[in-house]
Amino acid sequence: MMETYRDSHDRALTDYPRPSVAVDTAVLTVPPGAALSVLLVRTGDEWRLPGTFLHERERLADAVLRSLQTKAGVSGLSPRQLHVFDDPARDNRGWVLSVAHLDVVPWSRLTIDESLAKIVPVTDAGALPYGHNEILDQAVASIRSSYATTPDPAGLLEHPFTLRQLQQLHETIAGEPLMRDSFRRAMEPQLAATGELAAGTVGKPARLFARA
Amino acid sequence: MMETYRDSHDRALTDYPRPSVAVDTAVLTVPPGAALSVLLVRTGDEWRLPGTFLHERERLADAVLRSLQTKAGVSGLSPRQLHVFDDPARDNRGWVLSVAHLDVVPWSRLTIDESLAKIVPVTDAGALPYGHNEILDQAVASIRSSYATTPDPAGLLEHPFTLRQLQQLHETIAGEPLMRDSFRRAMEPQLAATGELAAGTVGKPARLFARA
DNA sequence: AGAATAGTGTCTGTGAGACATTATGGT
DNA sequence: ACCATAATGTCTCACAGACACTATTCT
Structure with missing residues (x-):
């Protein structure tokens, strides 16, 4: 068992205030014959990008894959980090940092639970909460630039x-x-x-x- | 005063485990007549990129500026996020996420405290702890791409x-x-x-x- | 035969790279 | 007078864009 680290004030890291850390993911796909689309999940009467809080000692990418599985019944592939949203007033539940991710998934791997989730063209996503439109814009820019040359x-x-x-x-x-x-x-x-x-x-x- | 949020298990967000969050910054500059260089600070016998833990409700960019001021006596300008390092074993003091940043600062604004910090060409940085070489590589790639066209x-x-x-x-x-x-x-x-x-x-x- | 699509050949305008020439100051 | 650098003109080659033509299959 490892000794708990103590700093010069004899305090452990956990004695200082820490934020909650969440991941939010823009899952992009291309349904047959349709436009570039994004996965949204419902919470209450609101549609948003799927996300979850980071579990103890969990990798961010694993949290993303877990949230896709449990919140939408989707097996993701290889999430990429986009940006950390750090506005302390962003989430009314408390001090929450959110690490935005992008995951591009073939349509064939998307067997979503329709009671929880839907897939809509990125142009029809509408207004999303928590700055998720900004995530979506970055995600679309990212996939477009990666498809430009390869x-x-x-x-x-x-x-x-x-x-x-x-x-x-x-x-x-x-x-x-x-x-x-x-x-x-x-x-x-x-x-x-x-x-x-x-x-x-x-x-x-x-x-x-x-x-x- | 705001009511503390409670989830469906009547728990507050702070009842769940949370990581410590740090920022680490590659400060790049160009000394007169010299090569592209990076700011390093000493901890013990080791040189590393300056960093600090995030204070309560602090913005990431503010934490970066604070760490540059206190750890190196440098007034930074406009830090940009690069990447979140999330390996749970990365820091032996505990569970620490580190958000890597880049800040490009004119030589004239760098009046560093030489007992704390030094500025070396990026090619001479040597082996840095905590994956800081990876941050430096990303920082250099980022400034190069931004200078390619503008x-x-x-x-x-x-x-x-x-x-x-x-x-x-x-x-x-x-x-x-x-x-x-x-x-x-x-x-x-x-x-x-x-x-x-x-x-x-x-x-x-x-x-x-x-x-x- | 005709429609539809794949594959190939070729022309042209633009722009990167290269080089030559002229302009204008310091030494 | 000479040197160093700025500024400008122009030549060439590569390539993007465009279009035409041939090849091959299905209906």
Whole structure:
């Protein structure tokens, strides 16, 4: 058993005031044929990003995954930190720091509990409490910048996939059409052709790729 | 006086375990004629980034400024959050989350207490405790990316300044020479010419600029 | 055959990089 | 007079954007 640390005033760290620490997460996904969307959970009559308080000695990323599982029935993947919200008046329950996170999850892994949660296009999220709109904006900016130069870094597509499928995904995330030629030139060197061709599609069959 | 919040188990937030929260800051500056440098403070026989524990209801940025003032006699400017370090075994004094920050401070504002602190080139920082090398790497990456497209965003130069002075500053921060033509083309549209000329220099006097 | 899509070839304007030339002060 | 630097002009190459054309499959 480790000795409790004492400072020069013979006090332990726990003798000083400490904040509660929470995590709040923007879970982004792309439903088939739909726009870039975010997971919201209900508390009372209010919709918000899922979050929870940090348990003792728990890692932030683990708290995020736990909150997604218990608050929305969702198995998350790899949360990324965005920002710490530290306004002492932000939460009327007390002094709470919130570490905002982003998690990008393939639609196929999202089997949400519809009594607890819903998935809406990020443009339709409306006004969220606790500065969650700011988190959402940062999350969207973050996923857009990561998709600008790299083919599907979050693995939203099952592979193999065609260049067209990849481009449509990137356009959904960017929220605007992309140029076919430029997209191809930027992405193809970063992909590995499987040698297979897509079947059952209209037109000339496209080559299938996987992330390199 | 506000009523203390009670959850469904009739417990206050303070009835649950909470971490101590610290801030650690990479203070970057450019001494005259020297390389991009970082402020280190001594604790015992060890050099580390300055940091402190968060006081009750204190903002993170305020804790950063307070720690710079008291631990190094430095008046900081505008700290930016980088990352939260949350490894529960990171600090042997107990369960401590550390929010890493970056602050870029002009050399002229750094009147450090030399018995407490020193300023060394970032390449000479050596091995730092508590994952502080990782903070330093992120801080350097952050200032480099902010200086890549914008003229002296942190205001390290007194203005007015010449394009040459600006380029030398950017080269110091980038850690590599920049191309004169490209630099000029990128920066000049973002600057406001004062109409004055530099005096007392060798060669044709340069125009003086201020940030637009 | 025709529609639809994939894949390839090629033209052009823009801008980065490079270099040359002129301007203007100090030594 | 000479040197050092600023400021400006211009050439070239690479590449983004654009468009045309061919290839291949399904209906």
